[in-house]
Amino acid sequence: xxxNTLPQxxxxxxxxxxxxxxxxPKYTARQGGFASxxxxxxxxxxxxxxxxxxxxxxxxxxxxxxxxLYGTSAYSxxxxxxxxxxxxxxxxxxxxxxxxxxxxxxxAGVGAVVGSLISVMAGYAFDKFQFRGKDSLxxxxxxxxxxxNTATVLPMYLLASVVGMxxxxxxxxxxxxxxxxxxYLARVYASSYVPMETLEAARVDGAGPIRSxxxxxxxxxxxxxxxxxxxxxxxxxxxxxxxxVMLQDQxxxxxxxxxxxxxxxxxxxxxxxxxxxxxxxxxxxxxLLAFIMLQRxxxxxxxxxxxx
Numbered sequence: 278x279x280x281n282t283l284p285q286x287x288x289x290x291x292x293x294x295x296x297x298x299x300x301x302p303k304y305t306a307r308q309g310g311f312a313s314x315x316x317x318x319x320x321x322x323x324x325x326x327x328x329x330x331x332x333x334x335x336x337x338x339x340x341x342x343x344x345x346l347y348g349t350s351a352y353s354x355x356x357x358x359x360x361x362x363x364x365x366x367x368x369x370x371x372x373x374x375x376x377x378x379x380x381x382x383x384x385a386g387v388g389a390v391v392g393s394l395i396s397v398m399a400g401y402a403f404d405k406f407q408f409r410g411k412d413s414l415x416x417x418x419x420x421x422x423x424x425x426n427t428a429t430v431l432p433m434y435l436l437a438s439v440v441g442m443x444x445x446x447x448x449x450x451x452x453x454x455x456x457x458x459x460x461y462l463a464r465v466y467a468s469s470y471v472p473m474e475t476l477e478a479a480r481v482d483g484a485g486p487i488r489s490x491x492x493x494x495x496x497x498x499x500x501x502x503x504x505x506x507x508x509x510x511x512x513x514x515x516x517x518x519x520x521x522v523m524l525q526d527q528x529x530x531x532x533x534x535x536x537x538x539x540x541x542x543x544x545x546x547x548x549x550x551x552x553x554x555x556x557x558x559x560x561x562x563x564x565l566l567a568f569i570m571l572q573r574x575x576x577x578x579x580x581x582x583x584x585x
Contacts, residue, residue, distance in 0.1 A: 332561070339558040343547050362555040374556055376528060377535035381514055382563060383446070384531055388453035389510035396456050397502050400463025401494050405476065415464075421457030427518045434522050448523035453513045459505040466501030467494070503571050510567055532560045
């Protein structure tokens with residue numbers, strides 16, 4: 278007797294129903310992005326106004342005589358007297374203003390060119406060479422970054438007085454050749470711009486350390502050199518305390534100290550007020566020229582760093 282057996286049907290386990298993801302709010306990200314952009318742009322506008330408004334006041338005030346300075350509003354033109362003010366500045370004390378400007382160009386130019394080269398060489402050595410006490414010496418450099426320049430003026434004056442160097446141009450030139458922040462910045466540029474493989478290839482070709490630096494390292498670090506030179510130029514140009522303490526001869530003073538002397542004369546003699554303002558405006562011109570001439574080197578360095 279044969280019986281036909283039917284296959285038993287297997288029941289399928291119920292599949293879990295996939296839950297739809299909860300809808301995200303549509304405008305939260307946009308609102309956050311708009312708020313952040315508004316905050317950033319607002320801060321940028323405030324910072325720009327903080328820097329531009331004094332320059333605008335200086336531009337307007339330099340076109341006025343002593344009567345219009347106190348008789349008109351801050352951002353309005355009175356009787357246009359810019360050329361008369363420049364002529365008064367040039368004639369005061371036999372053209373002493375331009376002697377002060379020449380001194381400032383000398384101090385800032387030498388400090389920027391030579392001081393930046395020393396900083397680049399030191400930063401390159403800290404990054405590429407291995408020697409005893411390297412980390413400790415670089416720690417001293419970082420400590421020098423934290424110490425304000427005004428705190429070192431009195432010790433430098435005592436040292437300069439011991440060797441008889443006060444009231445000379447060397448009393449201002451030698452201290453500005455040391456820039457701890459420039460050394461730190463140069464080490465950062467050396468680690469980013471100068472690969473060790475290039476220096477090893479130069480060493481295989483017979484180039485020594487000095488030739489490798491001037492033939493390969495310095496050209497590769499040229500954007501960093503320009504950046505450090507700009508910072509150094511502006512810092513030395515605006516330096517006030519060091520030449521005030523070191524120098525007594527008016528023939529050696531820079532613009533920052535010379536204009537402050539005129540400002541002291543302006544209290545009993547109001548005719549010095551337009552000359553102080555006009556001299557301050559003229560003192561900005563070399564800084565503008567330095568940034569305009571070196572701008573393409575600076576931009577190329579920033580672009581190269583972004584690509585790398």
